[in-house]
Amino acid sequence: MLAALWFALGLPCTAIAGPPLVAVEAVAVHAPRPFTPEQIRDAMPAGTRISLRIETDAQEPIAERWTVIEATPDGCTIASVTYAPTSGALIEDESTQTSAWAELAEHATFPAADTSITESSFDGPLGRHATREYRVRHADGELWIYRFALELPGPPVELVVEREGKVTFRMTQVLRQRG
Numbered sequence: 001m002l003a004a005l006w007f008a009l010g011l012p013c014t015a016i017a018g019p020p021l022v023a024v025e026a027v028a029v030h031a032p033r034p035f036t037p038e039q040i041r042d043a044m045p046a047g048t049r050i051s052l053r054i055e056t057d058a059q060e061p062i063a064e065r066w067t068v069i070e071a072t073p074d075g076c077t078i079a080s081v082t083y084a085p086t087s088g089a090l091i092e093d094e095s096t097q098t099s100a101w102a103e104l105a106e107h108a109t110f111p112a113a114d115t116s117i118t119e120s121s122f123d124g125p126l127g128r129h130a131t132r133e134y135r136v137r138h139a140d141g142e143l144w145i146y147r148f149a150l151e152l153p154g155p156p157v158e159l160v161v162e163r164e165g166k167v168t169f170r171m172t173q174v175l176r177q178r179g
Contacts, residue, residue, distance in 0.1 A: 037101035043153040047179020
């Protein structure tokens with residue numbers, strides 16, 4: 001009898017067996033990444049060199065140089081050295097590390113709920129670049145600002161860390177030579 005009433009009123013019969021199904025909107029766990037593994041692979045062939053200036057509020061600036069010494073369809077091997085930018089004195093030879101292109105893309109995985117993304121531009125040692133800026137708020141209150149140059153897939157052209165409005169870390173690409 002109840003089924004006949006439901007039918008007569010034009011209500012779905014599924015409501016008899018339980019509550020109607022409700023569409024649930026999918027919520028992204030991670031913000032979209034700035035680059036795909038394939039974009040990074042295509043932008044960083046063997047011989048590519050990236051030099052970075054790293055500044056903190058606790059020590060003198062240092063420089064790092066990354067050189068892609070081997071690149072395959074699956075990944076690459078990067079040699080990394082750290083040195084004093086003014087004297088060129090070697091601080092650390094970190095040897096080499098091999099990573100899959102997907103692993104390198106995953107470095108830019110940020111929680112969607114804590115990340116805002118905007119289109120911007122950045123003027124720096126590599127010139128003026130259109131960028132995608134990721135502002136990631138951490139639970140400890142730090143704000144990490146990643147600036148990815150749209151035409152330079154790979155590491156950000158600048159990464160800034162702020163705590164209570166004060167810059168505590170800055171990493172800036174100062175050289176990028178394609179292999």
